Amino acid sequence: ATASEPAGLVVGAPQPPTGFVGRAAERDAVVRLVAESRVTTVLGPGGAGKTRLALAATEAAAGRFPGGATFVNLVPARPGSVLESVAAGLGVLPRPQQPLPDAVAGQLTGRALLVLDNCEHVADDVADVITALTGANPQLSVLTTSRERLGVPGETVLQLGPLPADGEAVTLFTERAKAVDPAFDADPAQVAELCRELNGSPLNIELAAARVASLGLDGLRAGLADDPLRVLATGRGEPRHRSLRSVIEWSHRLLSAEERTVLARVSRFRHGFDLEGAAALSPELSVGAVSDVLGRLVDKSLVTVHREPVSWTLPDGVARFAREQPEHSAEVAVRYRQWAARRARELTGRLGGDWRDEFDRIADDLRACVADGTAEEYALTADLARLAYARGFLAEAAAHWRTAADRAAIPAATAAELARAGSCVHLLSHARDHYDLLLVAADRAADDPATRAVCLATAVVLAERFRGAGFTTDPVPSAELDRMLAEATRLAGDSAPVAVARAWHSGPGPQTVTAEAAGQAVAAADGDPLLLSAALDARCTAEALAGRPDLAHRTTQERVGLVTKADRTDPHAALEVLDAFRSAITYAVATGELSDALSVSRRAAGDPALAGHPYWGRSGLVTTLALTGRFADALALADEMWGATAVTGLPRNATLGVPLLAAALAAGLSGDEPAMTRWRARAAGVAGVATPAGSANLAPLDAFVRARVALHTGTGSVELLAEVGAGFAPGRFDGYAVGLAAELAVVLDSADAENHLRRAGQHAAHNRWTAAVLTRARGRQGDAGLLKEAADRFAELGAAFEAEVTATAARAAGS
Secondary structure (H helix, E strand, O other), X not given: OOOOOOOOOEEOOOOOOOOOOOOHHHHHHHXXXXXXXXXXXXXXXXXXXXXXXXXXXXXXXXXXXXXXXXEEEOOOOOOOOHHHHHHHHHOOOOEOOEOHHHHHHHHXXXXXXXXXXXXXXXXXXXXXHHHHHHHHXXXXXXXXXXXXXXXXXXXXXXXXXXXXXXXXHHHHHHHHHHHHOOOOOOOHHHHHHHXXXXXXXXXXXXXXXXXXXXXXXXXXXXXXXXXXXXXXXXXXXXXXXXXXXXXXXHHHHOOOHHHHHHHHHHOOOOOOEOHHHHHHHOOOOOHHHHHXXXXXXXXXXXXXXXXXXXXXXXXXXXXXXXXXXXXXXXXXXXXXXXXXXXXXXXXXXXXXXXXXXXXXXXXXXXXXXXXXXXXXXHHHHHHHHHHHHHOOOHHHHHHHHHHHHHHOOOHHHHHHHHHHHHHHHHHHOOHHHHHHHHHHHHHHOOOOHHHHHHHHHHHHHHHHHOOOOOOOOOOOOHHHHHHHHHHHHHHHOOOHHHXXXXXXXXXXXXXXXXXXXXXXXXXXXXXXXXXXXXXXXXXXXXXXXXXOHHHHHHHHHHHHHXXXXXXXXXXXXXXXXXXXHHHHHHHHHHOOOHHHHHHHHHHHHHOOOOOOOOOHHHHHHHHHHHHOOOHHHHHHHHXXXXXHHHHHOOOOOHHHHHHHHHHHHHHHHOOOHHHXXXXXXXXXXXXXXXXXXXXXXXXXHHHHHHHHHHHHHOOOOHHHHHHHOOOOOOOOOHHHHHHHHXXXXXXXOOOOHHHHHHHHHHHHOOOHXXXXXXXXXXXXXXXXXXXXXXXXXXXXXXXXXXXXXXXXXXXXXXX
């Protein structure tokens, strides 16, 4: 029978006040099962809609049972009185000298259907009654609803799951909400999300819908997030179903003491648990005993089992209710934290392999234990920080490392955790907060001279090396850096960290390094890959300042080969990896080696240390894509990067201004001047200056961008020539600005054109892009052959846009 067949009379059937919504497939399945099976049980947790489904299916199937269909509610029944309840439902009256079982069996003759609703609290008695009645009448079909299996021979079970959130659940909520608020009209997507939060439970959905008129959808969701046991309640209806709490209490009262204890303990787990975890909280029970109890709780619809791998979960309402029970002792809390510490340590040992799925499953348990922990949880806190970092949760990792620092027992450990937290903050935003944390670490290590010296020396390096990342508008006074370096030297002598700090503080001004000090730092840091990377970066800076970006390019390649072997689960390593890739891309661009820049950019985008970062992993690609003429790709990637800053917050780091100016170049050469203006403003914003020209790192690149776009659009001017031809900090993008100054001077027929061409020639020896621009500039003086040569040079660089426009100019000049 199906829903389309005429419904038959069902004796004792209640008359629900609302309509039956959804569950059509389940209803048809029950209709089929009662026709085929002698005993069918609709199984599910409280509030799953078992009674409504059984009633709908019985009405649909009743016509197939000429012996009649009877519906008996067993809620009032108590152990030993089930048969009496069935007799009352059938209208059987006791007769002298006729046993009640015979009288009941005599009423159920032929092809009959008996429905027993709410059997879980008298399951054993129900099983006995069913066995007796089906034995007396082989044609009898019995349909039961229960929160646990009956275990009757031949029992067929239909497990009732949640309503689909995107379909039937939305329909049910909307219908019930309109019943209390006819004006209710909400976005179905929001309702679907709410129904998912309600676990698709029909009762939860109905209880929630009953509150929507007074709370509104947003208020309802807020209340559910805070206290669902209180919000999901109404003063009307059948007592067991007036609230989520009453539904759970009904099931909880039926549990044995052992079942209650285990349920309360496993309710600590936030998103599920395995057998090992459950057993860890109940050491007085054997693993087999814990497994048996979990099985019984599953049978009672209070716990859900999952396969592959085997694990268990509690519905949110059940978990919250169980956490209120007295079995939640301090001793169990200690066991829970001990379990978490073991699991965290185990996962940190698997960071090179398969660990992420397991971490995701227990991460909230680890977080809860750290939040509730004390100094005894130092190791757990530090392990969670490392796991969170390796999973890509940098802000969370920084917070955990700060907590670990507070829980560490010795100054060296405190300083190490604060330094890791600082590296995370640096990766997320800028170096200034990293610097401040190192000063805190130095203060905490006042009684540990060696540790304090390392903290001070590293802070000096940060303030000098990453001046554009948070120090531009708030620099550390040089005298303060002198004092810190002097104290570090006094405490640790010529140690490697001090040597590297001395190198970065060796020049006459910010971010200036002498070759001699850099060489000494490289020698001192040999054997420590991360410290050596910082020393090589100092040498790279000295080489660039000497006007040799080609040597700096070679040094950055050495750095990349060194740091990419480092442990990527260490934020110190990630910081060096990031900076090494950025420098390698920068100096590949600075020498016009665009193919190298593109190759390194792609490596950076896929590197494990950077792939999860919202923008650093892809920043180099924007620059190289723009210079090679792939403007649409560059702008699309730049938009993604900029969108990420809306989530992470605007970083204060001039280095990020480089890809933003590259996006400005792509926009300008694509004919979108307003977008070019926006990208330039964004570059200034991340550098902390009014315009990009205010940043020593960005000024030459910004001048190049404006001059190149002006040259393309024919809007070059003497004033712009003066700006792009000014002196810039040597080594990175000054060659690009000098080259464009020469070309613009030729186009404007400037009297100073030859001087600009000579300057460009000095850079052309170390920058292939500048060499191509210089050739094009001389070709604009009337030599079509040089224009053709310049087009070929741009083509060799992979600069398709420049090659095309130059080839076009060559053809025009030769015609």
